[in-house]
Amino acid sequence: MKRNFPVLLIAFLISFMDQSNAQSIKDSDVDYNFIKLPSAPISKSIKSYQSKIEAPFEAKNKEIIAAYELELQKANDEFELEKAAYPAKLKAAEDRYDKEMEDWKKKSYGEKIYEQNVLKENNKPVKQIPPQPYLRQVEKPKVQTSYDYSALASTYLILSGFEKAETNAVNIIVTMYGFDYTQPRVLSEQKSMTKISNGQSSNYMATYYHVEFSYREPLSVKVILPDGKEILNITPSEFNNYTIYKSSSSESYPQINTEMLIKTNEEKILQANLKNINDLVNEKFGFPKIGRKGLLFYVKSKGGDYVDLMTAFNETSSGLKILVDDEANAKTKINNSIELWKKALLESDPTNKKARIDKDVTIAIYFNLLEAYFALREVGQGFDVIKKLNTLDLSNKERKRKDEFEIAFNDLKKRVQTNL
Template identity: 30%
Template sequence: MRRFLPLLGVSLFFIVTANAQSIDAQKIAFDYVRLPLVPVPAGTSSYTPEVLLRYVESVQQQQANHVSAVTEAKAKAEKDKQEYKAQSLKDKAINRLLLDERKPGEAVIPTADYTAQVYDAPTLAATYVSLSGMKRVQSDGDLRVVVSLDGFTQGPITPVQVKGTSLAIGGASTGDGIKHAYEVSYKSPVSVKVTTKDGKVLLDEMIEATNTYTVGKTEAFATEEGLNKFWRNNQGAYMRQLDENAMKTNMKLATDYLDSALGQRSITRNSSIWVVSDKKINYDEFPQAYEKALIGYKLLADPARTPEASLQINEAVALWTKALAESNPKDKKARIDEKVTAATLYNAAEANLWLNNFDETDRLLARLKLLDISRYNILAKELDLLAQDQHKRFNANKKN
């Protein structure tokens, strides 16, 4: 027992020493102004939004075709009645006996196919179309922003069978056995075009995601007749809801696309600055760098204060760079060991991103990935995506 106690004391000493080092993620949130992907002419400050419904004539033609079909059906029914009426009783009897020809009934009115909703274009423009950092004007804006809708397009309607109790359709469990539903495919393509006052086209594209078919599913019924009855009574309302949902979703996609391409939106960045501390070892540069970086990041919200932000961030980078000069990942006793190196690399990589030092950010992230620490691999991947996007936007706006 006398030998055991000293050993226990030594073990406790090493445990305390090993746990003395603390690497804490100080969560931060700050705003920055995201640059556009498509640079606009210098002095551009306003835009005029417009929505074009390019499918209106098609809808009108579809409706006119149905009216003609109804008129023809009624005319044929009336003609059949007159011809039947003009027959003698003898002819009527013979035709009924030999041809099973009976007295004509009322006209069979053809069912109208669903026609895309014609929305109010000015309302859509006012509700959805916007560009961050620019003023909306009713006419003669520096930019003309046109969003064109090609209307709701219905694809195949496919009967499907649903089996099992685990699948829910229409908010209700399908229960045991087979149930019947329809899958309805549809799309509602949207395009965007942006031009300057002098007619220069800055952007002219179809929003690709809006030009692919989406599949909706009706609620399921125990019998095919139950499904058919539902469809006869509710097809129009069901299709109208799909139409409205597609319009809202795709208009938002178009607006987000336009804003990413041409707007100057304020984005909130949620991140962390890693701070190292130890009861035995001096890590004073880490809280100092944290304070400087945080001040700099907070200043990014105001582009006019970019020089002040860069000054603070550069001072933080200098402290982290000096620490990295001591990096020795293979030595667990080193002041800047593997884990401290990883935390410092991440801090410095993000800071260089906001200084537009993208090559340095890439280099630091590459070093971080080589350490292959799970926690930092995830962070590095997310930061790498942001850095690529920022680099692309920075290059696009160099001339401006």
């Protein structure tokens, strides 16, 4: 048998060289912030804002508290009068008792026996001591919770991209209508349970209890320009819907701290609704800083054939992270990366699996370009890349990501055009 060692050696070396040049595409999450353009921008001459919260129920609160304090004073006055009159009442009772005893003692023994045994009457006087004066209890009324409205507005109503100042300011006014809720109650339900005893299982019905109540916190918001023109007046419909609180269930009957339960949920929904209002206003008129979870691709290769793509990956990663804080430097980094990717795409050969820029690398570069163009608000360039992706045979995952970018660029296109 002939030994073909040279042929085998050559085949091994070729195989080794192919493996040494093999590439694998990796991805990495890149969390960064960007400034979102408003969907309904106001005049660029307006650079400041004012925000405040109004609570019409405070007037009603004052009426209720005033009536309560008046009733408290009335109860206290009654108590003082009764205390002052009590000694005279006590003396009158003592005098009446003494007089009745004196009259009773004047009766003969026979009269007393006759009343007791025949008439079945016991006419011996009993001292009637008047009850001690007491302060009448006045139930404390339920009123809507009051807040430091100025602090709430400063915390939750912030128009991003604008300075908080009075001069030529757009005004954001939120109206609170108060916390509306049903009384918490304990509800029960029957559950089928299984128990095991002596290796045998059996079913039984158990009673479980939970606390439940419904609540809501309606709010409305108005936005008014410095000239008095109202550009927004809305009461979000979802704020009128009741939220149902339901505690975890237990076989033990729960003890309810109604006041604490209501207060906790009231504060929680108020904060959530104010945040939603602020997001709504900023979506229309502000320049909020939005967090985005980006995804960038790079190629890992033993042969060092993709230094250009790794450089672009690193430059874009660092550029995205400083996009808000150092926009000029960030754009320089990202644009340099775009040029590297575009240059690499000149080698693109999707039908050749052995090409340096094969189909998979081409798709990876296109997605990197989409992330870069989105960050730079290059809408036209982004749609050009999407068109090129549409010519390739994408996986389901890639197609879904491409569709997500298309939605993002469509929204960005509207915002860019509106903000020209």
